[in-house]
Amino acid sequence: MALDLSKVKVRDELKPQREPHWQRLKVGCFLGYRPSKRGGKGTWIARVYDEDKGKYRLKALGDFGSLAGNEIFTAAKREAEKFAEHIEAGGAVRAKIETVADACREYGKANDDAEGRFKRHVYDDPIARVKLDRLRRHHLRDWRKRLEDKPSLVSRNKEGDKRTRDRAPATVNRDMTALRAALNTVLAPGAPNSEAAWQEALAAVPNASKQRTLYLDKDQRRKLLEHIDAEAAPFVRALCLLPLRPGAMAALNVGDFDKRTSELTVGKDKAGRDRRIVIPVDAAKLLASQTANKLPSAPIFMRANGKGWDRHSWKHPVAAAVAAAKLPAETSAYTLRHSTITDLVTGGLPLLTIAQISGTSAEMIERHYGHLVRDAAVKALGELAL
Structure with a gap:
């Protein structure tokens, strides 16, 4: 009959001996109890099989002297199971996911x-x-x-x-x-x-994504840059030159830009994994000027206080410039990304390439900007008329 150490009466009847009295908790995991020869509370031991080392490992758990008799087994069992999780995880503590x-x-x-x-x-x-x-x-x-x-x-x-x-x-x-x-x-x-x-x-709300409709042409973007605060000007200019999300632009560090090859590694973004893109000459010159004499870990676009930009710090200068330039009131930093992507689409760049550069899917580009491609195609066909 299997030993049941959870019962105080059973433990009290066990004889003191060198080898603990073992109860199997699960395959490869045992809880042991060694009665005291002096008549006090006995001590508890955990024994767990380590598959990596091909042998059992022991851990002394103590006597749980501050607990009542009927609570001791529960506490000892919990500690033995924690030890087993530790061993099964290769020695690393594995988070217990319950909620x-x-x-x-x-x-x-x-x-x-x-x-x-x-x-x-x-x-x-x-x-x-x-x-x-x-x-x-x-x-x-x-x-x-x-x-x-x-x-x-x-x-x-x-x-x-x-x-x-x-x-x-x-x-x-x-x-x-x-x-x-x-x-x-x-x-x-x-x-x-x-x-x-x-x-x-x-389940997702169907057809929830609306087409981006607010577009700033190049003259409007130039007006925005003319009125933007000097501190925010390099960051906002970069948004006019590259189709990145404002958050991804703000997260760029000096080490992400290779000025020898004009390559930029975009990391923190909704797209997930890092991606490398080759940027145009004007953007490369801007980034080169912003990275000069900075450590690789420093933000490319740095505020006067030495910190990078975020949505709480860029929205006020952008809003002030929008008002001063008399642009549509709903204009935001994200509008610049939409406007840049729109220019790339109407310029004839393949949708897949635009998706890779901007960090989104070709499906999303087609959904939001596909009508521009179709309009351009209709215009081109119209020019073929005799």
Whole structure:
């Protein structure tokens, strides 16, 4: 009959001996108990098989003297299982993923964009505390409703006043995609049309992405540069020359630019992995001037305080320049990316090449800019008329 060390009476009846009395917890993992010869509390030992070394490893767990008799086994068992996880992970401590928040933190370690969304919408929400083995469709349906009802921050002035708008379906989709990806790493999809089908509550809103319509021509962009604050001018000029997201541009470091080959490595971006692009002469000259006499780890576009730019620091000078240049009020730093991509499309550059340079998919380029290609084709066919 297997030994049951969880029972205090069983432990009290065990005879003191050199070899601990062992109880098997699972394959390759044992919890041992050695009674005291002096009549006090006995000590506990964990024994775990190390496949890498081909032998058992032991760890003394102590006597858990501060606990009551019926609590000692639970504590000893927990410590033995932790030791087993440590050995099975090759000696590295492996995070225990039990809740939705645990899954998000693990996923966010390798994805800064997702981690930012989790901080804004998951960690402080009731969904964070839900155990993964008890996660049901209604939990995520309720979370989605709270997300959709949450207003999006448009701007904050120097006095701290906020300006918000209703959350756009495309924004909801991006926030849900991050959570869905985190849960997909630890959960299998549930049976369709059941409460276990957690994934159904995170289905994307169809046709949520709207075409970008605000376009600044080159004269308008020149006006913007004429009125931009001198500190922000190099950063904004770069956005006029390269079709990068403002956040990706701001994250560039000196070491990302090779002035010998005019190659730029774009790292922190929604596109995920790093990509290398060859940049045109004007952009290369700008980056060369911004990288001169700086350490490789320094931001290419540096503010007067030595820090890089971010969405909170660039929006005020951009907004002031937009007003001074009498440009459309909805113009933002992202408008420059759209305008640059538009010029590349109408200039005849292949859509796949534009997608690779700008860090998006050919599908997204086709969705938002395909009509420009078709318009150009119709115009060219019209010129063939006799």
